[in-house]
Amino acid sequence: MHAQTQTKEEDRRKRGVRYLRSHPRMILLFPNQKQFTSLELWVDADHAGCIRSRKSTTGTVLQLGRCTIRTTCKSQAVIALSSGEAEYYGLVSGLCQALGEQSQLRDWGVHVPIIGRMDATTGLSIGSRHGLGKVKHIDTVFVWSQDAVLTGKAKLYNKSTQEMLADLFTKPLDAGRMKMLLEKLNYRFCGGRHHLALGA
Numbered sequence: 335m336h337a338q339t340q341t342k343e344e345d346r347r348k349r350g351v352r353y354l355r356s357h358p359r360m361i362l363l364f365p366n367q368k369q370f371t372s373l374e375l376w377v378d379a380d381h382a383g384c385i386r387s388r389k390s391t392t393g394t395v396l397q398l399g400r401c402t403i404r405t406t407c408k409s410q411a412v413i414a415l416s417s418g419e420a421e422y423y424g425l426v427s428g429l430c431q432a433l434g435e436q437s438q439l440r441d442w443g444v445h446v447p448i449i450g451r452m453d454a455t456t457g458l459s460i461g462s463r464h465g466l467g468k469v470k471h472i473d474t475v476f477v478w479s480q481d482a483v484l485t486g487k488a489k490l491y492n493k494s495t496q497e498m499l500a501d502l503f504t505k506p507l508d509a510g511r512m513k514m515l516l517e518k519l520n521y522r523f524c525g526g527r528h529h530l531a532l533g534a
Contacts, residue, residue, distance in 0.1 A: 342385065346506075359527070362402060363520040370399025373439070375432045375450045375488070378500035379410070379424035379457070381417040389413055390420035393503025394428040395519065396435060398446070402519045404431060407503035421457025425450065426479045429488060436487075448488035453498045458490055 376395040383391045389409050396404040408427070414420035432448045439446060452458050462483055482488050501507065502515045516522075 418456025
């Protein structure tokens, strides 16, 4: 079992190196926009994605209008017992980031609501209701996010898996889908070196 896990990890590293060799430079574009009306949070989770620890992976994307201002990919601290629970933990993590960005924008005089988008209806329902219901094993430390939704600080909406931008940060994807999601996030591949880059 251990040898099989090592082989899979080596294959992932090789795929990563081959990908980076064929795409040496990637840039993030910030399109010109006169105004923006929301801070969009995209959240996705890969349940028990880690072969060793069985922990889930959370992927988040924060967009201010059409500009991607933050992307994260991290392992969840708690072992989720279901995919819906993993998605909810992802929502909690994403809301932490979104509320922090919203607070900073407010300091600059910019007031925008948080619009959360998820592709899991179970995680969405846990985040939208008040109390734990049947998932009593979830630690109460995570329930604060429900108050953020119920008080109107954030609004949650369902999004199809095909349109989920955070999919890019939770699971391996084929090249076509990866390119499509990167383009929606305003990432572009460029050849050569930038004229302002440091010399080798």
